Amino acid sequence: MNEISIDNAKPGMIITKSITNDNGEKLVKAGSQLDENLLHTLKNRGIETLHIEASDDALSDEETEEIQQLDQNFEEMIENFGKEKELLEKIKTKVIDHLSNNE
Amino acid sequence: MPGQSTEARIKRLKGVLNEIEDLPTLSPIFQKLIQILNKQDTTSEEVSRIITRDPSLTAKILQIANSPYYGFRADVSSAEKAVTLLGFNEIKRIVHSISVFRLLDPDNIDFALDRKKLWHFLAGCGAFSSVFAEHMDLENPHSYFTHGLLHCIGIIALEKHLPKTFKRILQIRDQQNTTLIKAEKQVITLSHCEITSWLFEKWNLPEDLIEVARYHKNPFDAEEHPEICSLVNQASFFARCLQMGDLGNPHLPSFSIYAWNQLTIDTEDLPEIFQEAEDRFNEAKQYLQFVRE
Numbered sequence: 156m157n158e159i160s161i162d163n164a165k166p167g168m169i170i171t172k173s174i175t176n177d178n179g180e181k182l183v184k185a186g187s188q189l190d191e192n193l194l195h196t197l198k199n200r201g202i203e204t205l206h207i208e209a210s211d212d213a214l215s216d217e218e219t220e221e222i223q224q225l226d227q228n229f230e231e232m233i234e235n236f237g238k239e240k241e242l243l244e245k246i247k248t249k250v251i252d253h254l255s256n257n258e
Numbered sequence: 259m260p261g262q263s264t265e266a267r268i269k270r271l272k273g274v275l276n277e278i279e280d281l282p283t284l285s286p287i288f289q290k291l292i293q294i295l296n297k298q299d300t301t302s303e304e305v306s307r308i309i310t311r312d313p314s315l316t317a318k319i320l321q322i323a324n325s326p327y328y329g330f331r332a333d334v335s336s337a338e339k340a341v342t343l344l345g346f347n348e349i350k351r352i353v354h355s356i357s358v359f360r361l362l363d364p365d366n367i368d369f370a371l372d373r374k375k376l377w378h379f380l381a382g383c384g385a386f387s388s389v390f391a392e393h394m395d396l397e398n399p400h401s402y403f404t405h406g407l408l409h410c411i412g413i414i415a416l417e418k419h420l421p422k423t424f425k426r427i428l429q430i431r432d433q434q435n436t437t438l439i440k441a442e443k444q445v446i447t448l449s450h451c452e453i454t455s456w457l458f459e460k461w462n463l464p465e466d467l468i469e470v471a472r473y474h475k476n477p478f479d480a481e482e483h484p485e486i487c488s489l490v491n492q493a494s495f496f497a498r499c500l501q502m503g504d505l506g507n508p509h510l511p512s513f514s515i516y517a518w519n520q521l522t523i524d525t526e527d528l529p530e531i532f533q534e535a536e537d538r539f540n541e542a543k544q545y546l547q548f549v550r551e
Contacts, residue, residue, distance in 0.1 A: 221501060228510040239515050242525070246513075249528040250499045 158206050161198055163219050166190045172206035222254050287312045288357045289461050295350045296401070296464050305349060306338035315356065319344075322352055347400040354404050355381075355542065358411060370417055370425050375503040379494075380407050381542035382502025382535070386493035389534045393523055394489070403538075405470045405486060406493045408463075412454030412471070413505065416442075428506065438505060439475060451475060477517050488520035500532060502539055 166189050174183040174197065182200060183193065189207075197205070229247040233240055291308050294300045310316050316337050323334040323344055334340050341349055358380060387406030391399035417424045423445060431441035439449040454471035466483045470490050473480035477487035491514055497503070498510055523531070 224508065225499065225501075225510070232510065232513055236513075236515075242515070242518070243513060245525040246528065249525060249532070250496075253500065253529060253532045 157208075157215050158204050159216055160204055160219075161194070161202055163216065164189060164194060164205060164207065166194065169208040170205060171208050174202060174205055176200055176202075218254075222251060225254070226251060285312070285357075287315065288353065289463075291353050292350075292357070292404075293462055293464075295346060295353065300346070302338060302341040302346070305346070306336070306341045309337045309341070309349075315353075318356060319349070319352060347398075350401065351384075351403055351542075354407055358407060370421070370428055371413070371506055376414075376505065378503025378539075378543070379497060379505060380411070380503070382497030382500065382539050383407065383409060383490065383493045385502070385535045385538035385542055386496050387490055389531055389538060390489050390493060390521055390523070392534075393527060393531060394485075394521060402486070402489065403542075405467060405490050406497075407542075408454075408458075408467065409470050409474050409490050409494070410450055410454055410505075412450040412452075412457055413438075415453060415457060416450055420446075431507065435509075437511070438507060477514065477520065485520050488514070488517035491517040492521055496532075496535070497539075500535065 168189045170183055170187045170189065171185055173181055173185045175181050182197065182202070187193070226247070229243065229250075233243050233247070236243055287308060291305070294304060294308065309319060319337060319340050320334060322328070323330065323340040328344070330343055334343060344352070383406030384403040385406070387402040388400050391402040396402065416427075427438070427441045427445050430436070430444055431438050434441070439451065442449040451472055451474070455468045458468045458471055466486050469480050469483045470487050473484075473487040474490040474494065477484050477491050480487040495511055495513060495517075
């Protein structure tokens with residue numbers, strides 16, 4: 156069971172722990188599947204994290220953070236490159252695509 | 259170090275080199291094996307003859323050859339049979355992995371660098387080196403696994419034999435947010451690249467491996483093999499990108515356009531290359547398990 160930030164939640168993920176609001180009212184029960192609507196509702200209600208079923212498609216927060224760090228590393232490098240910027244942008248995209256799909 | 263005279267620096271450098279001279283190096287059998295496995299006209303009889311001189315190496319190779327990983331049907335009962343069945347490239351990778359792992363001294367926990375990450379990084383560099391070599395249509399592409407695997411093992415020598423100095427180097431790297439090589443130069447006036455190439459010379463390893471160790475950070479300075487130095491340069495960059503271990507530095511090494519251009523690889527081929535490198539990386543990790551057992 157992974158706890159992830161709602162920003163990293165995607166439609167199709169299965170909720171493994173029911174979500175309640177500050178007043179203790181149940182918003183979503185465990186076992187529900189996320190869709191765009193539900194995600195939107197949860198965000199509006201100020202929910203920040205949720206527990207989802209570990210799946211091959213989903214990235215944990217740690218993995219997401221690592222990718223963000225890598226992205227930043229690349230951006231810093233790209234700034235210092237002149238006409239080769241485009242090449243490095245392409246490489247960055249391939250690396251990040253690979254990491255996002257593969258873990 | 260600031261304020262230190264050149265004379266003091268050279269004296270210090272000599273002290274460092276002398277200390278590393280006492281390094282318990284690769285055993286003569288491993289050195290001999292690495293040499294003959296890199297020659298074109300070596301026979302499997304020669305290779306197995308040398309292997310059998312080291313009983314623990316023989317046992318390891320038989321264990322690996324008989325493991326379900328390879329799935330040979332018949333019992334592999336002799337070194338010669340193992341060499342014939344596995345082939346030189348496989349034997350080479352096994353021998354190199356075992357020798358590096360022996361150098362890593364994994365039972366000692368008092369090291370500044372995380373053993374697992376270090377091993378993963380070396381294996382990742384090996385994986386990428388051989389995959390790039392394939393895509394560059396180099397002859398005998400699998401042999402480049404070794405170049406990646408060994409390219410910076412002078413770091414291990416430094417860490418092991420000058421542990422305090424090495425910790426200071428890491429400290430300076432982190433405090434000044436600089437590269438390992440710059441920090442090394444500040445503290446001991448030379449870098450692990452020079453140390454590695456110097457060790458390779460002592461071990462009589464082939465010329466291209468020596469150049470890779472010396473010039474993988476600045477491949478355009480290489481005299482004979484800028485292409486191979488570039489290959490390892492990019493292998494270590496992409497191994498870091500794909501999070502195959504690291505040397506404890508959160509930053510990516512800077513990207514060398516020169517080295518990239520030497521590879522003559524299209525960015526559109528990268529997804530395929532990444533996948534192949536991941537597969538080979540996982541194979542290499544398998545060796546680690548064998549060596550540990």
